[in-house]
Amino acid sequence: xxxxxxxxxxxxxMLACGVAGLLLRRNFITVLMSVELILNAANLNFVAFARQLxxxxxxxxxxxxxxxxxxxxxxxxxxxxxxxxxxxxxxLDSVKEMRG
Amino acid sequence: xxxxxxxxxxxxxxxxxxxxLAGALGxxxxxxxxxxxxxxxxxxxGVAGLFVLAHxxxxxxxxxxxxxGGVMVLFLFVIMFVNVRAAHKEQQYLRPLVPGAVVxxxxxxxxxxxxxxxxxxxxxxxxxxxxxxxxxxxxNTEAVAWLxxxxxxxxxxxxxxxxxxxxxxxxxxxxxKREGERA
Numbered sequence: 327x328x329x330x331x332x333x334x335x336x337x338x339x340m341l342a343c344g345v346a347g348l349l350l351r352r353n354f355i356t357v358l359m360s361v362e363l364i365l366n367a368a369n370l371n372f373v374a375f376a377r378q379l380x381x382x383x384x385x386x387x388x389x390x391x392x393x394x395x396x397x398x399x400x401x402x403x404x405x406x407x408x409x410x411x412x413x414x415x416x417x418l419d420s421v422k423e424m425r426g
Numbered sequence: 427x428x429x430x431x432x433x434x435x436x437x438x439x440x441x442x443x444x445x446x447l448a449g450a451l452g453x454x455x456x457x458x459x460x461x462x463x464x465x466x467x468x469x470x471x472g473v474a475g476l477f478v479l480a481h482x483x484x485x486x487x488x489x490x491x492x493x494x495g496g497v498m499v500l501f502l503f504v505i506m507f508v509n510v511r512a513a514h515k516e517q518q519y520l521r522p523l524v525p526g527a528v529v530x531x532x533x534x535x536x537x538x539x540x541x542x543x544x545x546x547x548x549x550x551x552x553x554x555x556x557x558x559x560x561x562x563x564x565x566n567t568e569a570v571a572w573l574x575x576x577x578x579x580x581x582x583x584x585x586x587x588x589x590x591x592x593x594x595x596x597x598x599x600x601x602x603k604r605e606g607e608r609a
Contacts, residue, residue: 328439328479334541336443336476338534340469343450346530350454350519355505359453359466362497366473369485377480378545385482385566386573392492393585397592399497403504404599410508 333374340367354409354416358402365395439479446472459505463498470494484567 340363347360369388376384406416413420430437449469456462470493477486564572574582 328435329545331541331545332439332443333476333480334545335538336446338537338541339447340450340473341537342530342534343447343454345533346526347454349526349529350523352519353459355459355501355508356453356462359462359501362466362493363450363453363469366470366493369489370473370476373477373480373482373485376482382569382573383577385485385570386578388482388485389488389570389574390581390585392488393589396492396497397589399500400592400596401599403500404596406504407507407600416508 330374330378333370333377337367337370337374340364340370352417352419354406354418355403357418358399358406361402362395362399365391435479439476442472442475442479444472445469446476460502463501463505466501467494467498470498481566484570 344360344363344367347363348357351357351360369391372384372388372391374384376382409421410416446469449465449467449472452465453462453469456465470489474486474489474494477483477489
């Protein structure tokens, strides 16, 4: 039997990778990938606790999370396509017009 | 050999966890966006395997179909669309590197310690407990469907509207402006 905290440690490591990617990467596309990693870590937690508690609700909510991740990817990539048209780059620090 | 047989589930778990985490690290560390995307794909497939180990067969299928199928194709399509050959020669990381790396490692250390402290040694419930609906033993997909369409019908409908809004938004964002049309 696999202990629940193994799942949790894997999920936390994935979350940390996602946050590090979010903070470190300069390419807009890889930053979006890091967000997907974070959402995946959350899903892993949901499923691990569904197993731990014997409650299937934890397997229903990842369906919503996956839907929202797909919507977020579609919108984010749409913005990236427009940014690439406008500036011919996808570097995050090239977008400075709205900085206060 | 006896060790292999007795600890088969654990060994599979360690393998899948290694694949997912190597993929996750690749997203952060690989310079080329295409390589990062393929590494993310490996991570998604590893997580799908972990779902199967945790008796989430339906979610594993959804993970492979939606993430590895849909979202990955979208990412790769946009990477191809935006000229990567020019983009990857640029600086790939925001300077300075140290704060981001420190925040990531501290987050991992704190949460992992907390998890082991709070949950250490607890094993999961029996798989049968997960899929019993009103005293009847169902398959995983059927049990998830019961919950989703009976108890969580409203969130399901709301999320479908959200998906529609996102689709319309993506089309509006992606469409080229025609001549003489104002933004």
